[in-house]
Amino acid sequence: MGRKETEEAIADCRAGRVTWFGSVAELLADLNADDTPDIQQGSTNVYADLGYSGADEMQAKATLVTKIGQAIKALQLSNDQAATALGLTPAELNELLAGRFRAHSVDDLESLTALLDEAGR
Secondary structure: OOHHHHHHHHHHHHOOOOOOOOOHHHHHHHHOOOOOOOOOOOOOOHHHHOOOOOHHHHHHHHHHHHHHHHHHHHOOOOHHHHHHHHOOOHHHHHHHHOOOOOOOOHHHHHHHHHHHHHHOO
16 A cells, blocks of 8 residues: 555545544554565575576576676677577577576587687687
8 A cells, every 4th residue: 555545545534534543553553563574585496486497407407598698798699699609599698698508408508608708708
């Protein structure tokens, strides 16, 4: 509830137009109630936290894709240059960097990372 709605609800309550709260104090108590959901500390693997099967592999893939994106940026490669260096089409590279990497194996992603390491030397 925003400030305006809260002020209107208080005014309605004071004027006796609200029957679902007995008093302004009850309205304010309800507005101040702690409705914050329980917060749990997560692990370093979001896929495991979300219950995905193969969470360790997904985490490894995500880490490798992050390294690929960082290497492309560090080498100041255009999308076309990076795709060519990796043997991918620009569309395939975009999909990979957008996080759609399930079809790629960890070995494939490690190979792509190595290609960019070589390009950087």
